[in-house]
Amino acid sequence: MPESVKHVNQIPVEKVSAGSHTYRQVLIGPDEGPNFAMRRFIMEPGGGIPAHTNTVEHEQYVLRGRARIGIGDRVYEVKAEDVLYIPVGVPHWYEVLGGENFEFLCMVPNRDDQIKLVGSD
């Protein structure tokens, strides 16, 4: 693919069905980047995603806001400029803290991702 330069506001926003008050933008998708994708997640106050696993690892960078995030057996409070690595298959969940949107980038390899809610079959 050729080069591209775009602003996040030009990129469509889709609702994340597994989450509440959670939206996603695919900033650079598998159609453009040959090896990995860059997505932005936006969670409104009171929102989040319940515990789930993925079949791809996540590399994340918090852009703004605060959240409580569970990864495996541990719980973290995260804020802007925090960097997270979530390995394949480790259950994780998100809960927005405070009255501001929680926004982060989430990069994943271009590989089939099976999302499974913990407790479901």
Next chain:
Amino acid sequence: MPESVKHVNQIPVEKVSAGSHTYRQVLIGPDEGPNFAMRRFIMEPGGGIPAHTNTVEHEQYVLRGRARIGIGDRVYEVKAEDVLYIPVGVPHWYEVLGGENFEFLCMVPNRDDQIKLVGSD
């Protein structure tokens, strides 16, 4: 690798020798992420990197500040929340604009990167 949560301020800053007033942090390196790396670049006012090529593509997200960036034959002015895709082998350069640091994330696949300044052999 297990999960990790860290703040950018905990991560060492190294000077980028090809650039001027340019610094780099490896937020998630190939020792941690199995497929791709997340780095943060910080360019001070007056800084930049001259035209060069890489053997890995770049997926970038501008965190703050402004810059003029050449990619191939085109010149762009970029600012916070701009998203850039720079393909393998396309010459590109950076010049900070204004009096503020220019900061961006740059993700690359875990693959040998040969950096070559344009005009050098």
